Amino acid sequence: MRSTFHGLEVSKRGLFAQQSALNTTGHNISNANTEGYTRQRANMQATTGIPYPGLHANVEPGLLGTGVNVVSLQRLREDFLDVQYRNEYKRQGYWDGRLETLEKLEGIMNEPSETGLQKVMDQMWQSWQDLAKDPTNTSARAVVRERSKAFADTLMSTYNHLEEVQRDLDNVIGVKAMEINSLGQQIASLNRQIADVVPHGYVPNDLYDQRDVLLDKLSKLMEIKVTPGASGTVNVTLEGRDFVTGSQSQPVATQQNANGMLDLTIAGAIVVPTTGYMAGVYESRNQIVPNLKHRLDVLAVNLTKEINDLHRQGVSLNDMKNGTVQDLPFFVDTTTPVGGKDYPKGAGTISIHPDILASLDAIAAAQPEAGGNSAGNNQNALAIAAIKFKVLQPGPGPMDLKESSSLDDYYRYTIGQLGIDAQEAQRNQQNAEMIVGTIDSQRQSVSGVSLDDEMAELVKYQHAYSASARMMTSIDEILDKVINGMGRVGL
Amino acid sequence: MALRVTQNMLNNNMLRNLHKSMLNMDKMQQQLASGVKINRPSDDPVVATRGMFYRSSLMENEQYKRNVNEALSWMDLTDKTLDEVGNVLKRISELLVYSGNGAASPDDLKTMGAEIEELRNHLGTLANQTINGKYIFAGTQTDKAPYDPTVNGGKGDFVNTNSSEVQLELSQNVFAAANINAQKIFNFPNNAGNMFKVLDNIIGELSGGRTASQFEDDIASQFDNLLAERATLGARVNRIQLIEERLNVQEVNVKELMSNNEDADMAQVITNLKTQEGVHRAALGAGARIIQPSLLDFLR
Numbered sequence: 205m206r207s208t209f210h211g212l213e214v215s216k217r218g219l220f221a222q223q224s225a226l227n228t229t230g231h232n233i234s235n236a237n238t239e240g241y242t243r244q245r246a247n248m249q250a251t252t253g254i255p256y257p258g259l260h261a262n263v264e265p266g267l268l269g270t271g272v273n274v275v276s277l278q279r280l281r282e283d284f285l286d287v288q289y290r291n292e293y294k295r296q297g298y299w300d301g302r303l304e305t306l307e308k309l310e311g312i313m314n315e316p317s318e319t320g321l322q323k324v325m326d327q328m329w330q331s332w333q334d335l336a337k338d339p340t341n342t343s344a345r346a347v348v349r350e351r352s353k354a355f356a357d358t359l360m361s362t363y364n365h366l367e368e369v370q371r372d373l374d375n376v377i378g379v380k381a382m383e384i385n386s387l388g389q390q391i392a393s394l395n396r397q398i399a400d401v402v403p404h405g406y407v408p409n410d411l412y413d414q415r416d417v418l419l420d421k422l423s424k425l426m427e428i429k430v431t432p433g434a435s436g437t438v439n440v441t442l443e444g445r446d447f448v449t450g451s452q453s454q455p456v457a458t459q460q461n462a463n464g465m466l467d468l469t470i471a472g473a474i475v476v477p478t479t480g481y482m483a484g485v486y487e488s489r490n491q492i493v494p495n496l497k498h499r500l501d502v503l504a505v506n507l508t509k510e511i512n513d514l515h516r517q518g519v520s521l522n523d524m525k526n527g528t529v530q531d532l533p534f535f536v537d538t539t540t541p542v543g544g545k546d547y548p549k550g551a552g553t554i555s556i557h558p559d560i561l562a563s564l565d566a567i568a569a570a571q572p573e574a575g576g577n578s579a580g581n582n583q584n585a586l587a588i589a590a591i592k593f594k595v596l597q598p599g600p601g602p603m604d605l606k607e608s609s610s611l612d613d614y615y616r617y618t619i620g621q622l623g624i625d626a627q628e629a630q631r632n633q634q635n636a637e638m639i640v641g642t643i644d645s646q647r648q649s650v651s652g653v654s655l656d657d658e659m660a661e662l663v664k665y666q667h668a669y670s671a672s673a674r675m676m677t678s679i680d681e682i683l684d685k686v687i688n689g690m691g692r693v694g695l
Numbered sequence: 696m697a698l699r700v701t702q703n704m705l706n707n708n709m710l711r712n713l714h715k716s717m718l719n720m721d722k723m724q725q726q727l728a729s730g731v732k733i734n735r736p737s738d739d740p741v742v743a744t745r746g747m748f749y750r751s752s753l754m755e756n757e758q759y760k761r762n763v764n765e766a767l768s769w770m771d772l773t774d775k776t777l778d779e780v781g782n783v784l785k786r787i788s789e790l791l792v793y794s795g796n797g798a799a800s801p802d803d804l805k806t807m808g809a810e811i812e813e814l815r816n817h818l819g820t821l822a823n824q825t826i827n828g829k830y831i832f833a834g835t836q837t838d839k840a841p842y843d844p845t846v847n848g849g850k851g852d853f854v855n856t857n858s859s860e861v862q863l864e865l866s867q868n869v870f871a872a873a874n875i876n877a878q879k880i881f882n883f884p885n886n887a888g889n890m891f892k893v894l895d896n897i898i899g900e901l902s903g904g905r906t907a908s909q910f911e912d913d914i915a916s917q918f919d920n921l922l923a924e925r926a927t928l929g930a931r932v933n934r935i936q937l938i939e940e941r942l943n944v945q946e947v948n949v950k951e952l953m954s955n956n957e958d959a960d961m962a963q964v965i966t967n968l969k970t971q972e973g974v975h976r977a978a979l980g981a982g983a984r985i986i987q988p989s990l991l992d993f994l995r
Contacts, residue, residue, distance in 0.1 A: 236702065310735045316746040316957075326754040333758045337765045337863060340829065340838050573835070573859065580829060580837030580861055586870075592755075593867060612751065620744040623736025630737060641711060645704055652701035659990035 301484015
């Protein structure tokens with residue numbers, strides 16, 4: 205049996221429900237541009253009618269409705285898209301990391317150009333030819349010395365730049381480790397807040413959103429796996445190791461390894477990133493840059509060895525004057541003790557032999573002659589200039605070439621390989637970016653706030669609200685009739 | 696369900712498209728400004744490494760041309776000097792013929808002897824011809840005068856015995872001597888009977904007032920020998936000129952290859968840029984239209 209004020213109660217429920225929906229719409233509109241915000245919907249359900257069917261209930265015709273209730277505020281989101289998004293985002297992160305490095309390396313190598321190492325080498329070979337043309341000429345000797353210095357300087361500065369890049373990458377690992385750590389702490393803290401309210405029946409949609417944004421960010425950096433935990437929390441593993449468990453997160457930090465470089469640790473144990481931006485940076489630091497450095501080392505060691513071997517057999521003007529054979533290497537390692545003849549051990553440690561720096565006449569342009577050495581002999585200068593085209597054979601040593609080629613070719617191949625690597629990274633990065641964009645579009649399509657949508661909802665709820673109010677007014681008029689208009693016959 | 700489209704999606708897509716189209720325009724702008732198709736190896740690794748190779752080839756070519764010039768100027772000077780040596784020998788043989796006809800008095804013969812002595816000194820100077828301070832008739836001993844005026848009892852003689860070649864590389868692995876073997880001229884047929892020794896004998900006869908026509912054959916054989924050496928030299932000059940010609944052709948070829956390899960086709964780039972500009976305008980226009988209005992604009 206309905207009560208007298210039943211209608212008032214129904215209308216009130218209507219007003220409240222529509223108002224809740226209006227508020228939700230407002231919340232959506234307000235957050236239209238919030239990163240990671242998921243649109244929400246007020247789900248309404250008719251409240252239980254009277255009489256509620258039962259064994260002893262009165263039998264009345266029909267079931268009288270009692271109005272409406274908002275039963276839930278639902279987040280419109282598809283978990284599957286999150287999984288997909290994070291899967292692709294980590295790939296993009298990986299290529300991002302590689303590409304950044306490769307682009308830097310391309311800039312450092314600066315080829316093809318009029319100022320790169322190739323040009324400097326060409327000029328060095330040219331200077332030996334010029335010396336061959338004019339073996340007694342002091343200025344031709346000076347040019348040989350200066351061009352050789354330029355070659356050593358260019359190699360060294362390129363090498364130092366590469367080392368800088370490597371150090372920089374090491375720094376990036378340190379900084380990103382802190383970022384990962386902070387993300388873990390924030391996720392753990394959100395987990396705690398969520399676990400505080402979920403058991404009381406609340407649905408903390410906005411906290412979920414915030415946590416999803418953090419998980420997205422984390423997924424770009426390293427391999428993560430997200431599994432649901434108790435009371436709305438999530439557990440996260442990083443590279444297969446427990447990272448966030450409920451409201452606890454394991455500290456991510458760095459420690460120096462034997463090579464003086466940083467290793468990533470979780471709770472004190474070393475982890476190696478397998479994917480994501482961190483993996484890109486790791487590979488850059490441990491492979492890409494060291495490989496390029498090694499190739500420059502090989503170039504430097506072989507080239508200086510070829511020149512040195514010939515130069516030691518040659519005869520200089522000083523030799524002719526003193527009647528001695530100096531047996532002097534042209535290039536020495538910077539660590540060579542005074543009077544030593546150590547060949548350069550790498551691209552970063554080349555210097556011209558101090559005797560040649562001291563005297564241009566120490567440059568050996570001639571080869572020994574049977575009938576006495578002569579100053580106009582240019583055979584050694586010619587032989588050294590010809591190293592440019594000399595095909596070196598591969599060998600087993602760490603500084604040997606792995607395929608037979610001239611040093612000129614070897615350098616060009618190095619640049620070609622760098623170009624190909626950078627091109628591959630570019631292509632993959634662009635592809636990953638596009639896929640991430642597509643998935644994000646799909647996600648936005650489900651979860652994004654559309655102002656048109658919300659405006660339509662607004663109109664809908666506003667009208668429903670007005671109608672509920674009008675309903676209440678008419679009930680009011682009815683009751684007015686009952687209370688003030690009835691039983692007053694003849695008054 | 697049809698794809699739901701939200702304002703943010705439109706915004707993002709439009710930004711992405713604009714960004715891409717700007718990137719394209721930037722690339723073309725770079726090509727226009729630099730005139731080359733590529734700026735870094737990753738733009739096109741093949742073009743990049745080829746570009747490096749061509750640059751290197753051009754520098755080699757330039758060097759070989761420099762070497763050819765050097766060789767040619769050596770040979771030019773050598774030929775001119777040998778020509779003068781020939782003139783001297785010719786004058787001497789004239790004098791020898793004149794000394795043989797009975798009309799010359801002993802005084803005349805002495806005067807001839809004096810003239811030939813001057814000519815002999817001149818030959819010494821010619822044998823010490825230098826280019827950029829280097830003696831061209833000294834083999835590889837370019838820093839020592841091959842003719843020493845103080846030896847041979849103060850009469851001077853060609854003392855150099857160095858017959859080595861001063862070789863220059865004229866293209867990869869192609870060597871040619873810039874000098875001639877002076878032994879074959881100034882020490883012909885050998886040091887004991889060379890040009891200067893023959894002249895010593897002639898001067899000895901003439902200054903004694905005697906005829907020296909018996910040396911006509913010796914001078915003639917010196918002259919013949921000189922001509923033969925000059926002919927060899929001429930043949931070598933021809934060969935080097937051919938190399939020079941080839942280097943010039945090669946330079947043009949490499950430059951053309953380089954241009955084909957890396958130069959941007961301006962007409963094509965400008966056309967592409969114009970097209971891209973149109974696309975960019977369209978994207979901007981479409982964006983301006985789509986993004987602005989929402990239901991809000993129509994509901995009051």
